Amino acid sequence: MKSNLALPLSAFLVLINVAACKRxxxxxxxxxxxxxxxxxxxxDQxxxxxxxxxxxxxxxxxxxxxxxxxxxxxQFSGTATLTVEAGSESPTLxxxxxxxxxESVTDEGGKALQWNLGxxxxxxxxxxxxxxxxxxxITIRYATRPEAEALQWLAxxxxxxxxxxxxxxxxxxxxxxxxxxxxxxxxxxxxxxxxITAPAQLxxxxxxxxxxxxxxxxxxxRTWGFRMDKAVAPYLIAIAIGDLAFKELGPRTGVWTxxxxxxxxxxxxxxxxxxxxxxxxLYGPYQWGRxxxxxxxxxxPFGGMENPRLTFATPTILAGDRSLVALVAHELAHSxxxxxxxxxxxxxxxxxxxxxTYFQDRIMEAVYGEEFAxxxxxxxxxxxxxEITRLGGPSSPxxxxxxxxxxxxPDDVMTDIPYEKGAxxxxxxxxxxxxxxxxxxxxxxxxxxxxxxxxxxGFLVDLREHLIKGDAQLEAQLMLDQWVYEPGLPANALHRxxxxxxxxxADSAAFAAGRPLAADASKWSTSERVRFLNxxxxxxxxxxxDELRKLLKLDTQSNSEVTFAWLEIAIANHYDPALPQLExxxxxxxxxxxxxxxxxxxxxxxxxGTPIAKRLYAKTRPxxxxxxxxxxxxxxxxxxxxxxxxxx
Numbered sequence: 001m002k003s004n005l006a007l008p009l010s011a012f013l014v015l016i017n018v019a020a021c022k023r024x025x026x027x028x029x030x031x032x033x034x035x036x037x038x039x040x041x042x043x044d045q046x047x048x049x050x051x052x053x054x055x056x057x058x059x060x061x062x063x064x065x066x067x068x069x070x071x072x073x074x075q076f077s078g079t080a081t082l083t084v085e086a087g088s089e090s091p092t093l094x095x096x097x098x099x100x101x102x103e104s105v106t107d108e109g110g111k112a113l114q115w116n117l118g119x120x121x122x123x124x125x126x127x128x129x130x131x132x133x134x135x136x137x138i139t140i141r142y143a144t145r146p147e148a149e150a151l152q153w154l155a156x157x158x159x160x161x162x163x164x165x166x167x168x169x170x171x172x173x174x175x176x177x178x179x180x181x182x183x184x185x186x187x188x189x190x191x192x193x194x195x196i197t198a199p200a201q202l203x204x205x206x207x208x209x210x211x212x213x214x215x216x217x218x219x220x221x222r223t224w225g226f227r228m229d230k231a232v233a234p235y236l237i238a239i240a241i242g243d244l245a246f247k248e249l250g251p252r253t254g255v256w257t258x259x260x261x262x263x264x265x266x267x268x269x270x271x272x273x274x275x276x277x278x279x280x281x282l283y284g285p286y287q288w289g290r291x292x293x294x295x296x297x298x299x300x301p302f303g304g305m306e307n308p309r310l311t312f313a314t315p316t317i318l319a320g321d322r323s324l325v326a327l328v329a330h331e332l333a334h335s336x337x338x339x340x341x342x343x344x345x346x347x348x349x350x351x352x353x354x355x356x357t358y359f360q361d362r363i364m365e366a367v368y369g370e371e372f373a374x375x376x377x378x379x380x381x382x383x384x385x386x387e388i389t390r391l392g393g394p395s396s397p398x399x400x401x402x403x404x405x406x407x408x409x410p411d412d413v414m415t416d417i418p419y420e421k422g423a424x425x426x427x428x429x430x431x432x433x434x435x436x437x438x439x440x441x442x443x444x445x446x447x448x449x450x451x452x453x454x455x456x457x458g459f460l461v462d463l464r465e466h467l468i469k470g471d472a473q474l475e476a477q478l479m480l481d482q483w484v485y486e487p488g489l490p491a492n493a494l495h496r497x498x499x500x501x502x503x504x505x506a507d508s509a510a511f512a513a514g515r516p517l518a519a520d521a522s523k524w525s526t527s528e529r530v531r532f533l534n535x536x537x538x539x540x541x542x543x544x545x546d547e548l549r550k551l552l553k554l555d556t557q558s559n560s561e562v563t564f565a566w567l568e569i570a571i572a573n574h575y576d577p578a579l580p581q582l583e584x585x586x587x588x589x590x591x592x593x594x595x596x597x598x599x600x601x602x603x604x605x606x607x608x609g610t611p612i613a614k615r616l617y618a619k620t621r622p623x624x625x626x627x628x629x630x631x632x633x634x635x636x637x638x639x640x641x642x643x644x645x646x647x648x
Contacts, residue, residue: 046187046455048345050174050410051096052118052127053183058086058093060183061231065194068221069204069241071165074146074153078197080181081139084132091132096177096184098125099145107135123409125177140181150175152299152625159242159297160258160315164202166242166297168312170305170627171235173346173410182234187344187453189231196239197223203244205256205294207236207307228308230288231451233342238307240294249273252286256310257295264318265295271325271367275332278366283336283359283443287450291332299590301627303327306334306356314591316560323526323559326364326376333359336446344453346410350401351454354422355442361423371500375527377427378498380420382534384489387416394488401425401484402456411627425483428494432477433467441467456484501531508535511548521551526559533565538572545575555581564594571601574608582612586620592628595620599632 060082067078105115114131154166177184196204197216204224211225245259247266250273257265293311305312311331317324337355365373391398430438479490507517554566570578602613617636
């Protein structure tokens with residue numbers, strides 16, 4: 001343990017107890033439909049096993065950051081000033097940290113406070129204990145390490161423009177603690193301000209209201225101010241610094257990108273205002289002021305990240321035909337489900353993602369039509385079935401919505417289960433009660449819990465209170481507890497089928513059998529092309545693969561989803577003509593959803609695929625984010641890494 005002052009025995013016991021009491025959360029017993037029961041049920045699941053914090057003793061309410069970005073050292077240094085709420089007279093504040101170099105902790109008057117940095121715990125980092133005394137505002141002076149898990153520092157060659165460096169953060173899941181010392185739990189919402197000093201030629205953006213730049217204290221720097229006056233979960237505090245340009249899309253929307261990408265991004269995101277209007281018509285006003293997007297460098301590991309006011313989006317969305325903008329609808333929907341009403345712990349990640357996936361489909365239906373949205377849900381059903389199989393079948397505990405993550409990396413929750421099983425659950429409820437009644441309920445749900453946190457138990461109590469209302473027949477029909485607390489899919493799961501994709505299935509079978517297609521493949525949408533490829537046999541002769549390449553013009557394909565579906569087939573068949581395209585794809589994208597399965601597929605092909613995988617990974621790994629390479633390392637066999645994990 002490191003310390004600047006000796007702590008009393010009681011403080012050490014606090015730290016030890018906090019680290020030791022990571023206990024599994026059991027499903028609650030059936031509850032009644034009173035407000036008291038709702039609160040009690042929710043409290044059963046609010047213990048966050050991925051945070052050292054004990055907010056009942058002392059809780060962070062506000063964070064003020066004053067940090068300088070050093071691209072040569074690849075670190076932030078400066079201060080975090082925390083405003084704390086505490087009940088007892090002399091509490092110990094427990095914070096989450098990960099790899100931070102703590103220099104000092106002082107009170108509002110600059111007086112040194114006793115603090116202790118505890119031992120590191122896998123996945124969690126180290127608890128920072130501070131003896132508050134009478135203080136309710138403390139300042140922590142610290143620096144991040146170059147390998148901070150939430151931060152990726154990119155050299156110019158790793159960017160789209162190739163001229164300036166780039167930095168971005170990714171706080172989800174529990175990684176914000178690697179650059180901000182705070183109580184890093186989704187249930188401990190905090191307002192925050194920031195002053196960020198960076199090289200003058202670069203622009204700083206954050207997930208907050210921008211207050212504009214001013215000259216920095218050091219020559220050649222500028223200091224940017226930001227304000228978030230709405231309490232958010234810490235994983236939603238996000239930053240990016242780089243050579244950025246901006247284009248307005250509408251009165252409250254716009255896009256940030258590197259200059260070389262701005263034109264393509266502006267075209268791709270033309271319908272964002274329509275999406276916001278559709279979302280508001282469904283579930284109430286957008287409450288975050290602006291909605292901007294930032295197109296990330298290729299290494300960004302996810303499709304998107306729903307940071308308030310500033311969605312981070314993968315460049316793989318830029319298909320040139322607006323065919324992949326469901327991702328934008330998804331991140332926008334998080335402005336209600338996830339940002340406005342947030343899961344209390346990572347065990348209820350499905351409350352964020354299941355609601356958002358359902359809401360995404362409703363936005364897409366409103367903007368692009370029912371059949372377009374239905375094709376998406378039908379494809380997602382296939383993905384869900386494959387994920388259940390990959391996780392070990394319908395009895396696997398990893399297919400439970402309220403998942404037990406005791407002793408596990410919170411990143412383990414990043415499978416299709418919280419997204420797609422959660423969405424199917426909500427569609428099943430909608431079908432049972434009718435869309436009008438369901439929409440009224442969801443609208444009210446977002447109003448009741450706005451800017452607050454929720455648990456699975458609390459949601460079920462609220463559902464019974466405001467939707468089921470004592471209807472025993474409806475209660476039995478919905479099978480709520482089975483959906484949330486049991487593995488697999490309940491018998492009432494709704495599969496929404498697309499008539500268009502059923503015709504594509506027939507064409508896929510015809511192609512595999514050597515018969516003519518009934519449809520003109522050149523007119524197929526992205527969903528149709530992906531479905532066609534996914535329905536083909538995994539083993540086909542080379543001449544059939546040659547024919548397939550020509551039919552869908554796969555060599556010149558710019559759509560990432562179609563390219564991925566094609567490369568999976570090519571790898572399964574040891575199809576050497578696709579290797580140049582595979583190398584280009586893995587070299588120019590860092591999205592884990594694509595990278596991990598393709599390397600997994602290569603390694604599964606033994607003597608043919610393993611040398612290809614190792615050669616490509618040696619080349620591509622330096623350009624991937626830690627969230628991506630940590631998982632691929634285990635697949636390809638980089639020494640010292642953990643077990644293989646699912647992609648996202």
